[in-house]
Amino acid sequence: MKRKGRSCDNQDAVNRGPWSAEEDQILINYVQVHGEGNWRELSKRAGLKRLGKSCRLRWLNYLKPDIKRGNISSDEEDLIIRLHSLLGNRWSLIAGRLPGRTDHEIKNYWNTYLRKKVEQNHNYNNLPGHNNIPIKLRIESPRCSKNSLGIVIDPTKSSHPVTIKSMSCTEVMMPTRTVNDFTTSWDKNPFASTPQDGHGHCSEGFLKHFDISDVLMPYEDCRFNEYACVEVPQHFGDEAYKVINAVGETRYDNWKIDDYFPLDYDVGFSLF
């Protein structure tokens, strides 16, 4: 599978195409002794006539010991479809939720098999986020930790993913404490110590607007097949706070807290 190399620079001295078993072994041995990183230097020192980039690709996608190859289960397949409907072609994010799988393998699997399967599935185009079905937002834990505010989506209650684009807390309570007093009361107008709205005034209805799709990340205790977790850094100082109300927006339509998603779909705040 020799490929056409570019005529410039000294790439004629570089091996291209499929890796031989010997090259693989050299790379494995070298990484086991010296570790990953600095791939260009690694290639030179290991005596591989390969671009550093090529070494990195080969290691990360095929040779690394904890990689699962092939036999993608139906559960994994289902999760890929859900995540793709949520994230699009963000293969590294999708792979991050499938332990042992690489973005490369998932991308190939999608392009050669899953995309066709999904396209054939008439229901795909009727998923939430692709139409205007509103979502019920349920506040499970109104008092959030100081580290983050997040939501947990429980897809076990529905076969449909939720494509949440953004979320705003519209009513937030901050704790107030008096000096030398450890008791806490909840102040519904805490804005003297919290960010303002950029216009120098703080109406009670605001707090923070953020784009969930930018901060979607796996949560350690999360069972991948059951929950999609979103963790959002909070910017209101070190204190805990209570979320009283919130509105959000899916990828294609708006929803608000009082809307009802059909039957049993719950989206809730959770304490991370």
Add this chain to the structure above:
DNA sequence: AACGGGTGCAACCGCAAACGA
């Protein structure tokens, strides 16, 4: 058996972000 089109997948490419001097 030979041929040709379709498919799968490993490797490559270009770009952008991250990093470090």
Add this chain to the structure above:
DNA sequence: TTCGTTTGCGGTTGCACCCGT
């Protein structure tokens, strides 16, 4: 702050194989 290098990502390419004719 700038600039060169490294890393990471997603899209594309092209060869080997499969399968129908």
